[in-house]
Amino acid sequence: MAMGTGTVLVVIGAGLSVGLSAIGAGIGVGIAGAAASGVTAGDKEKFGLALVFQALPQTQGIYGLLVAILLLMSTGILGGNPVDVPVSVGLTAIGVGIAVGLAGLSAIGQGIAASSGAAVSARDPELMGKGLVFSVLPETQAIYGLLVAILLMAFSGMFTGVFTISEAVGFAAIGSGLAVGFAGLSGIGQGITAGAGIVATAQQPEVMGRALIFAVMSETFAIFGLLVAILIMFGSGLMG
Amino acid sequence: MKQVYLGLHRAYLNELLSDLHEAGLLEITNIWDAEGTLCAALNEGERRPEIEKCAESIQDIATLIDVLGESREEEEEGILHLLLSPRPPRKISVEKKDFHQLCREAEEVMSGAGAAVDVKRSLDALRARIGILHEQQESIAMLAPFELDLGYLGESELLYTVPAVIDTPAYRHFAEKIDKERFDTLHISRIAAGSQTVVILTTVREDRDHLDHLLQEPYIRILEIEPFTGAPRETIAAIQSEIEVLGREERELMDVLRATDARYGEHLRQLHEEVCIEKDRLMTHTHFGWTHDTVVIEGWAAEKDCDRLQEICDASTAGHVFCKFHDPDGTSDNVPVCYDNPGWLRPFEAVTTMFARPRYGEVDPTLFTAPVLILFFALMLGDAVYGLIITVIAAVLYRGAGTVSSTIRDGSILLMAAGVATIVSGILQGGYMGDFLPRFLGITPPFVIINALEEPIVFLRLALIIGIVQINLGLCIAAYQNLRKKRYTELLKGQVSWFFLQPAAAIMLFAFFGWGTFARAVMIASALAAVVGIGLILLRSGPLGFFDLTGFLGDWLSYARLLALALATGGIAMTVNILAQMVAGDNPLCIILAAFIFIAGQTFNFVLQTLGAFIHSLRLQFVEFFGKFYTGGGKEFSPFMAKREITELNGGDV
Numbered sequence: 001m002a003m004g005t006g007t008v009l010v011v012i013g014a015g016l017s018v019g020l021s022a023i024g025a026g027i028g029v030g031i032a033g034a035a036a037s038g039v040t041a042g043d044k045e046k047f048g049l050a051l052v053f054q055a056l057p058q059t060q061g062i063y064g065l066l067v068a069i070l071l072l073m074s075t076g077i078l079g080g081n082p083v084d085v086p087v088s089v090g091l092t093a094i095g096v097g098i099a100v101g102l103a104g105l106s107a108i109g110q111g112i113a114a115s116s117g118a119a120v121s122a123r124d125p126e127l128m129g130k131g132l133v134f135s136v137l138p139e140t141q142a143i144y145g146l147l148v149a150i151l152l153m154a155f156s157g158m159f160t161g162v163f164t165i166s167e168a169v170g171f172a173a174i175g176s177g178l179a180v181g182f183a184g185l186s187g188i189g190q191g192i193t194a195g196a197g198i199v200a201t202a203q204q205p206e207v208m209g210r211a212l213i214f215a216v217m218s219e220t221f222a223i224f225g226l227l228v229a230i231l232i233m234f235g236s237g238l239m240g
Numbered sequence: 241m242k243q244v245y246l247g248l249h250r251a252y253l254n255e256l257l258s259d260l261h262e263a264g265l266l267e268i269t270n271i272w273d274a275e276g277t278l279c280a281a282l283n284e285g286e287r288r289p290e291i292e293k294c295a296e297s298i299q300d301i302a303t304l305i306d307v308l309g310e311s312r313e314e315e316e317e318g319i320l321h322l323l324l325s326p327r328p329p330r331k332i333s334v335e336k337k338d339f340h341q342l343c344r345e346a347e348e349v350m351s352g353a354g355a356a357v358d359v360k361r362s363l364d365a366l367r368a369r370i371g372i373l374h375e376q377q378e379s380i381a382m383l384a385p386f387e388l389d390l391g392y393l394g395e396s397e398l399l400y401t402v403p404a405v406i407d408t409p410a411y412r413h414f415a416e417k418i419d420k421e422r423f424d425t426l427h428i429s430r431i432a433a434g435s436q437t438v439v440i441l442t443t444v445r446e447d448r449d450h451l452d453h454l455l456q457e458p459y460i461r462i463l464e465i466e467p468f469t470g471a472p473r474e475t476i477a478a479i480q481s482e483i484e485v486l487g488r489e490e491r492e493l494m495d496v497l498r499a500t501d502a503r504y505g506e507h508l509r510q511l512h513e514e515v516c517i518e519k520d521r522l523m524t525h526t527h528f529g530w531t532h533d534t535v536v537i538e539g540w541a542a543e544k545d546c547d548r549l550q551e552i553c554d555a556s557t558a559g560h561v562f563c564k565f566h567d568p569d570g571t572s573d574n575v576p577v578c579y580d581n582p583g584w585l586r587p588f589e590a591v592t593t594m595f596a597r598p599r600y601g602e603v604d605p606t607l608f609t610a611p612v613l614i615l616f617f618a619l620m621l622g623d624a625v626y627g628l629i630i631t632v633i634a635a636v637l638y639r640g641a642g643t644v645s646s647t648i649r650d651g652s653i654l655l656m657a658a659g660v661a662t663i664v665s666g667i668l669q670g671g672y673m674g675d676f677l678p679r680f681l682g683i684t685p686p687f688v689i690i691n692a693l694e695e696p697i698v699f700l701r702l703a704l705i706i707g708i709v710q711i712n713l714g715l716c717i718a719a720y721q722n723l724r725k726k727r728y729t730e731l732l733k734g735q736v737s738w739f740f741l742q743p744a745a746a747i748m749l750f751a752f753f754g755w756g757t758f759a760r761a762v763m764i765a766s767a768l769a770a771v772v773g774i775g776l777i778l779l780r781s782g783p784l785g786f787f788d789l790t791g792f793l794g795d796w797l798s799y800a801r802l803l804a805l806a807l808a809t810g811g812i813a814m815t816v817n818i819l820a821q822m823v824a825g826d827n828p829l830c831i832i833l834a835a836f837i838f839i840a841g842q843t844f845n846f847v848l849q850t851l852g853a854f855i856h857s858l859r860l861q862f863v864e865f866f867g868k869f870y871t872g873g874g875k876e877f878s879p880f881m882a883k884r885e886i887t888e889l890n891g892g893d894v
Contacts, residue, residue, distance in 0.1 A: 013495040052851065059852060063804070069818075070693075078818060091296050129594035132855045143804040144797070150696045150807065159694065206873035207595060216794070220787060223794045234753060239255055 006129025007082075009090025010075045012027045014068035015151075017098030021104025021142075026030035026110030028057025029165045035115030039122040046122045053118035056135050060104035060142045067100045067149050074158035089163050091170025092156040095177035096149040101231070102181025103145020103173020116195035120202040129201055137215050140193040141184035141222045147228045155238040165238065173235035177230040180233040183225020191219035241575055241600065241877070242546055245278075245564040245611040246537040252557035253535050258336060258522050259556045262889055264881030265545045267576055270527040271538040282529030284537060289354040292340050294519035295605050297346045301512045304353055309507050311497035312405065323648075324640040331888040332510045342518055346511055353504035363493045366459055366486055373483050377476050379403075379463040381439045384430050384472040391469035399450040400453070403440050403463040410459040411437045421454060423447055435461035437774065510887050517882045524880065540576050540877065541565070568600065575600035578877035585610055587650035595862050596872025601725075603717050605861075607868050608633035612710060612865070613857050619703075620853035623671035626846050629661025634659055658854075669806070674813025679821065692806035700803045702756070707799025708742075708862070711792075714868025715739070733780035738792070741773025751797060801856050809849040816841030 003011075036050035071080035071093050075085050085093075107195050117131030157163045197211030233239045244266060248256060260266050272284060280567045307383075317326075380390065381401055406414055410432075420425065423443055428648050430439040443451050455462055466474045494815070529536040546565050568575045577600050579589045588610035598604045623628065634655035634865050642649035666672065670688035677683040693697040715735045722731035743767040750756040751763060758766075778785040816838060824834035866872075 018276050023576070049568060050524045055848060055851065058848070061846070062808055062812060064814070066808055069811060069815045133595075133859050136855050136859050137863070139856075140794075140798055145805045146807070147700070147800045149698070150803070152441070154697050159696070209866070210872055212753075212867070216791065216863065217787070219282075220790045223790050223797065227793075228796060238396065239753070 004084060006074045006085035006087045007077070007088065010071050010085055010093040011077070013093030013095075013097035014065045014071040016066040016094065016101045016133070017071065017231065018061075018101075019066045019109070020097070020101025021060045021190040024105035024107035025058055025061030025100070028060070028107030028114070029054055031108070031111035032057055032114035032118060035118045039118050043066045043122065049060075049121055049125065050118045051126060052128075053114040053121070053131070054133060056114045056132075056139075057107035059139055060110070061108035064100050064104050064143055066157035067096060067146065070153065070178055071096060071158070074153065074161075084162060086163050088157065088167045088170035089094075089156050091167060092152050092165065092173035093158075094171075095173035095175070096152050096213065098174065099145045099148045099152065099180045100219070101144075101145075102178075103184030103187075106138045106141035106184050106187020106191070108213075109141075109188040109194070110135060112188075112191040113138060113194035116198040120198050124202065126200075130201050130205075130208060131198050134201070134212070134215065135180075135195045137190045137212075137219075138187035140219055141187035141190070142225045144222055145180050145184050147235075148176055148226065151233060152176060152238070154231065169236045172232055176232045179232065180222075180225045180229040183222045183228075186218045186221040186225075190215060193218060232240035241566060241577070242541055242543050242565040243568050243575075244537075244539045244541050244546075244549065244554060245566075246539075246561060248535055248537075248553070248561040250535050250555050250597060252560055253597060254521075256556040256561070257524065259552050260520055261517065261880055263552055264879045265541055265549050265552070266537075266880055267540040267878055268524055268880045269528045269538050269540065270528055271536065272527070278536065280474070282531060285525045285530050285535075288525050291519060293343065294339075294515050294522065297343070297425050297515050298512065298519065301508055301515065301838050304350070304356060305505070305508050305512060307356050308353070308497060308501035308508070310360070311494055311501050312505075326641050326644045328644045328801045329886060332886055333885075334507065334514060334887045336889060337514065339518055339522075342511070342514055346515065347509055347788075349504055349511060353500050353508065356500045359493050359496050359500075360611045361861045363490065363497070364488050366493065370483055370486050370490070372618045373479050373486070376466055376468075377483075378480070379465055380468070380472045380476055382433075382463065382594060382738060383440070383465075385438075386429060386440060387719070388440065388501075389466075389472065390465060390472060390475055393465050394467065395445060395448065398445055400441060400445050400451065401442045402451065403438070404455055405461045405463060406437045407419050407459040409690060410431055410436050410457075411439075417454065421450070422452070426451075427689065435627060436464060461894055513884065513887050517884070520882070531705070539788060539880070540568075540776055541578065542578055543875070544843045545578070557839075573613045574875065576877035577874035580605065581606055584817070587653040588613070589863070590647075590650060590654075591858070592872075594858070595866060595870075597873040597874040597876055598826070598870070598872055601722055602874065603640070603869065604870070605717070605866065608713060608717070609861050609865070613861055614657050616659045616708075616857040616860055617803060617853045618665035619802050620856060621662045621809055621814060621849055622665045622669040622806045623673065623809055624663050624666030625663075625673045626671075626809070626850065628661050629659075629846065630662060630850065631656055631659030631770045661727050669810070671810050671813070674810055674815075674817050674845075676813075676817055679817050683757070687860060690805060691810070693810045694808065696768065696803060699806060700800060703799045703802035705798065706802065707796050710799075710860075711795055711868060712738075713744075714865050716872075718869035730780075737776035738779070739773075740769045742778070744769035744773060766776060796868065798864055799860065805849070805853055807854055808852070809845065811847045812849070813842065816845060 021205040032054040036054045038128045039050045040047045069078060074083070074089075074093075076082040117128075117135040121128040121131045153159060156165050156170075156173065194215040196216045197208075201208045230239075246256075260268075270281060270311075271282070286880075306392055380406065392399075393403060415428075418428070424447070425444050427442040427445075428439055430437055432438075441451060441455075452757065470478075504730040510764065520749070527537075529538075550563050553563050577597055579586070579592075579812070581589060581604070585606055588606050589611055591599070591613060592606045594601070634652045637648055638652040642652045667685075667687050668689045670677075670685035670691050672685060677685050690702065715738055718737040719731055722735065747756075747758055747766040748770065749760060752756055774785075774789070777788050781788050819841065820834040823837055824831050
């Protein structure tokens with residue numbers, strides 16, 4: 001089957017989605033895994049607990065994989081009949097891949113927070129719930145990335161197969177992806193704060209609420225990115 | 241919660257304390273911590289001398305329990321057995337006893353079982369000797385090839401003979417070192433055995449210290465042989481006979497311990513618990529205020545338990561008691577807090593406690609958290625088969641470990657509720673291990689209302705509607721708390737501001753994006769409301785109020801995770817199905833591989849998404865919802881209660 005330019009662009013978008021997010025998830029899982037190894041070396045009974053924390057930054061990789069699969073399905077390369085995808089939708093797919101892929105780098109921050117969570121929970125298993133809550137904070141950026149990706153896919157007709165957008169709108173979609181994707185890197189800063197928040201909460205449980213406030217501050221920039229992404233979608237006519 | 245003061249004649253104290261301890265309704269506080277006006281008329285209580293006697297008994301009994309415990313051969317139960325069919329602890333029925341009765345009983349049991357300590361000492365000595373004999377056997381076995389009379393080892397009238405083991409690679413180095421030392425007389429016999437070389441060194445008696453000094457190397461081990469005589473093989477056989485004799489003695493001593501354990505073991509464990517309880521009671525005496533004849537006890541009790549507490553006090557003292565119940569000072573941080581929820585809500589209290597226990601006077605968020613937590617979990621997991629698996633696991637746990645552990649019982653109830661809700665949500669979303677039904681069986685799932693993968697925008701709208709409702713619920717609770725505590729300024733700036741801003745912002749956004757048209761008067765009113773709202777927020781937080789605005793928006797958009805997680809569950813399950821379908825072919829091997837991919841992939845997805853759904857549900861409660869009204873940090877109500885694990889007063893199984 002001869003692939004059109006639009007389909008090629010969608011495939012590149014799928015690659016960006018799974019590839020970039022895998023970098024984030026890989027580094028995040030690695031950071032958390034190092035702490036998990038240390039915890040298990042101290043007490044092998046804590047293997048299960050440490051594994052849970054190590055698994056947390058995997059989610060960004062899963063989001064990347066999910067979006068890649070959805071993109072491939074929208075072209076019919078995977079699980080369906082091949083569809084003639086216009087270039088405009090291919091460009092949108094690149095925006096989709098950038099949104100999920102770059103935002104997936106927030107897994108690095110989640111890995112930092114999860115490593116603190118694993119260490120603290122190993123010392124006091126009652127802190128596991130609190131450690132998990134802090135550790136999932138930096139995932140919000142990845143969720144914003146996924147949200148923009150889904151919106152781009154929905155408004156460009158990838159779910160219905162009815163493609164009506166222009167190439168200019170496709171380029172605008174890349175801007176949307178860049179806005180939310182780069183803003184998603186704030187997850188790394190949030191992970192550092194969340195990691196310290198876990199330790200602070202372990203020392204003094206009543207500061208949990210305040211530590212959460214410190215940790216969610218970094219999210220402000222992710223919200224800026226999300227807002228701009230939505231404004232681009234609206235301004236370019238993607239949202240009708 | 242009520243602050244409680246009890247005053248009684250000291251003659252009734254032991255009886256009352258015992259009854260209060262068993263009832264577990266009162267948290268006793270140290271009356272001298274606060275040093276209130278009442279203390280001026282009271283004296284401090286002295287530490288009771290019986291406490292030392294109790295501590296001694298506890299130590300003696302614990303030692304005996306340890307000694308006898310070694311004789312017990314209990315099979316270690318696996319974790320699965322403990323979870324699925326645990327053995328419930330047997331309760332021993334006991335009667336109420338005073339300190340002197342307990343002491344007499346403890347002395348009787350100790351006089352019968354106390355000899356076990358000496359038996360254990362003999363047993364330890366025996367085992368140590370057997371261990372030494374085994375080591376001797378091993379060392380002598382190394383010397384067997386030399387065919388040497390062991391009587392020659394050690395120091396004689398003229399000679400000194402010492403056996404040693406040297407690492408073979410280091411032997412050359414050792415030999416060179418010996419050569420350099422130029423002993424007048426030194427005979428070395430050696431036999432290499434793999435990585436080790438056994439040597440016997442003989443020198444004149446005068447050079448003993450010199451030779452010993454040379455053998456102080458990390459790669460040399462001197463064989464310490466007791467003064468045996470005869471050939472090594474005969475000596476090994478003799479040692480073996482001695483080990484067998486000692487082994488028989490060891491078994492006999494173990495039989496004595498087992499018999500003692502069978503006769504006294506349970507009684508000792510029961511006594512240990514009873515004496516510990518008695519000690520806890522005696523320890524409270526210093527917390528009370530005393531006069532010549534009366535005692536004043538201070539504490540806290542839940543309001544619903546006050547009548548029952550009064551009844552207990554009257555019954556224990558034949559009415560010779562005064563009980564005063566006061567409302568606490570609402571601003572005090574020292575007021576303990578106990579949950580007061582209906583039974584069905586109790587399993588969810590652990591979720592609130594995970595964040596922080598409510599402060600006194602603060603709204604307990606458990607009632608609001610429980611249904612929403614389950615709803616979010618169900619929406620995010622959204623797969624009927626996964627929900628069914630969770631329900632089955634929860635039911636098995638409930639009937640298994642849940643019968644002996646209240647924590648596991650509560651956890652299994654929570655899990656069961658989440659499982660059932662997920663089944664319903666899965667049916668409504670058409671999720672059955674992703675798209676298993678249509679893909680493999682050609683069945684279109686019935687009763688589907690919304691599918692996140694097919695209609696993500698509709699699902700997103702639903703998520704954001706749920707989000708704004710929950711956030712506003714939080715604001716309403718905060719407003720209620722401020723109203724109740726008459727903090728009107730905080731109410732105006734902290735909550736009313738948002739009630740102004742939200743509808744105004746919604747109208748202006750709808751107008752801006754062209755999703756709706758509004759009359760000019762509505763637009764002007766919206767603009768005014770927005771100005772008032774933002775103004776109040778800036779008045780409250782200053783320039784940092786800007787972050788309040790972005791924070792609110794972030795909290796709201798954070799509910800998009802409901803869509804993200806629902807998409808992830810269905811999407812990954814669908815991916816697994818697609819991969820399995822692609823691998824499966826006519827070849828049986830391919831079908832096996834496809835089945836493996838399907839089972840492994842679905843299991844992975846189930847575990848990861850269940851974990852994700854739970855954690856993200858918690859996050860939405862703790863960060864987005866609690867952030868609006870709840871601080872927590874209350875002190876746990878810790879009643880004075882007898883810790884009975886294996887005994888039961890006037891009841892039990894035995």
